[in-house]
Amino acid sequence: MVSRTEVLVVGAGVVGAAIAHAVAARGRKVHVIEQNTPASAVSGASLACIGTHMMDEDELPLLKWSCDAWAALAARSPTFEYRRCGQIRFIAQADEFASARHWTEMETRHGLRPVLVEPDEVRRIEPLLQGAILGATWSPDDAVVNPFLAVRTLLALARAGGASVESGTTVTALRSGDKGVSGVETSRGRIEAEHVVIAGGPWTARLAATAGVHLPIVPRKAQCLATVSRPPSIRTVVGACKAEGGVDAGYTQIQQAGSGQILFNTVLEGGTSGAGNPDRIDEVDRIFVRDSVATLLRLFPSLAKVELLRSWVRFEAVTPDDRFVIGPAGPDGLLIAAGDGGTGFIRAPAIGRLIADFIAQAEPAFRTDIYSPARFQPAAGHA
Numbered sequence: 001m002v003s004r005t006e007v008l009v010v011g012a013g014v015v016g017a018a019i020a021h022a023v024a025a026r027g028r029k030v031h032v033i034e035q036n037t038p039a040s041a042v043s044g045a046s047l048a049c050i051g052t053h054m055m056d057e058d059e060l061p062l063l064k065w066s067c068d069a070w071a072a073l074a075a076r077s078p079t080f081e082y083r084r085c086g087q088i089r090f091i092a093q094a095d096e097f098a099s100a101r102h103w104t105e106m107e108t109r110h111g112l113r114p115v116l117v118e119p120d121e122v123r124r125i126e127p128l129l130q131g132a133i134l135g136a137t138w139s140p141d142d143a144v145v146n147p148f149l150a151v152r153t154l155l156a157l158a159r160a161g162g163a164s165v166e167s168g169t170t171v172t173a174l175r176s177g178d179k180g181v182s183g184v185e186t187s188r189g190r191i192e193a194e195h196v197v198i199a200g201g202p203w204t205a206r207l208a209a210t211a212g213v214h215l216p217i218v219p220r221k222a223q224c225l226a227t228v229s230r231p232p233s234i235r236t237v238v239g240a241c242k243a244e245g246g247v248d249a250g251y252t253q254i255q256q257a258g259s260g261q262i263l264f265n266t267v268l269e270g271g272t273s274g275a276g277n278p279d280r281i282d283e284v285d286r287i288f289v290r291d292s293v294a295t296l297l298r299l300f301p302s303l304a305k306v307e308l309l310r311s312w313v314r315f316e317a318v319t320p321d322d323r324f325v326i327g328p329a330g331p332d333g334l335l336i337a338a339g340d341g342g343t344g345f346i347r348a349p350a351i352g353r354l355i356a357d358f359i360a361q362a363e364p365a366f367r368t369d370i371y372s373p374a375r376f377q378p379a380a381g382h383a
């Protein structure tokens with residue numbers, strides 16, 4: 001077992017793996033500790049679409065860089081089924097056109113290539129999408145990755161850069177003194193570290209609290225359904241173009257995995273996205289199944305006879321403003337990277353880069369104030 005390292009990363013989800021990769025690439029000695037196995041929490045349960053979705057303009061430089069970073073990684077290490085399939089965000093009601101136009105114009109200003117398309121064009125792109133829609137936005141550069149393979153690839157690259165990964169060990173507390181963080185206590189003993197990065201998803205707040213850092217990161221139930229495998233039929237990622245954007249607005253995501261299974265999660269009014277316990281894997285709600293199947297069949301009526309195979313639920317980490325917490329917090333040497341709000345795959349490479357910048361005390365590659373832990377702790381004085 002490792003007893004000393006320069007940078008200790010807690011959590012081997014996609015965020016922890018991307019951080020390990022980015023920090024090891026800068027020549028630092030990195031050790032990753034995962035309480036279970038890599039990608040065993042929400043990262044392995046993800047639909048892992050890489051696109052800018054419908055985010056704030058403030059976030060677009062980071063998101064665009066991150067999407068490009070995934071594409072570059074796939075070109076270099078084609079081991080995680082990166083597929084540039086594009087994303088359709090369908091417009092179901094007339095009042096959604098205004099926001100569709102808004103997002104299209106905004107993303108275009110940032111060098112992205114979304115376009116507004118008529119229903120006929122939607123059906124040319126996605127022939128099976130025969131349900132009644134008024135139009136859509138089409139983002140041809142959006143992609144999907146295999147979430148398990150993506151995490152595994154990032155960790156393999158981190159290891160190639162000298163990092164080590166320890167599974168089945170829980171970090172139980174942070175250790176700090178006058179000079180800041182000095183390491184962690186784990187279920188297998190003490191490890192000294194100059195920097196500790198908590199990328200622990202919904203478990204992050206609990207661990208940060210052991211160093212007196214209180215973060216409003218709470219778990220939110222995220223559910224998904226999968227059909228039996230069928231021949232290739234859905235070509236793209238199909239999402240809803242909601243005026244408010246985001247999961248709570250009624251987010252839909254439908255896609256066909258490389259295995260042939262159709263994966264879909266549609267959060268409609270009445271569906272559940274309330275706080276849960278990250279340690280407990282609950283049952284998928286019946287109402288979620290009913291509403292999700294109804295949405296799938298409304299859009300893709302020809303799938304009526306396709307059988308459901310399985311469902312799953314995990315817990316995403318969310319913050320009050322739905323933005324990640326990225327950066328230093330509390331004692332010197334402690335960094336946080338959590339609060340994914342349902343978009344951690346897209347952002348992971350950029351988060352890795354930012355954390356590597358913080359550790360190197362380099363000029364951060366992106367604007368950091370909007371992600372700063374200090375926004376929830378004004379007295380802490382970190383920016």
Ligand SMILES: Cc1cc2nc3c(=O)[nH]c(=O)nc-3n(C[C@H](O)[C@H](O)[C@H](O)COP(=O)(O)OP(=O)(O)OC[C@H]3O[C@@H](n4cnc5c(N)ncnc54)[C@H](O)[C@@H]3O)c2cc1C
Binds near residue numbers: 014049340
């Ligand atoms: C159905 C579904 C669809 C999604 N679709 C998308 C999408 O299309 N695009 C997108 O970008 N995102 C999507 N997401 C969200 C995305 O999966 C998450 O944002 C992302 O996986 C979060 O990664 P993470 O590394 O922060 O968290 P996690 O995967 O939760 O990783 C945290 C890890 O830390 C470990 N850990 C925690 N505490 C400790 C400790 N004390 N000691 C040791 N280990 C610890 C945990 O075991 C866990 O493995 C989706 C999620 C779901 C469920």
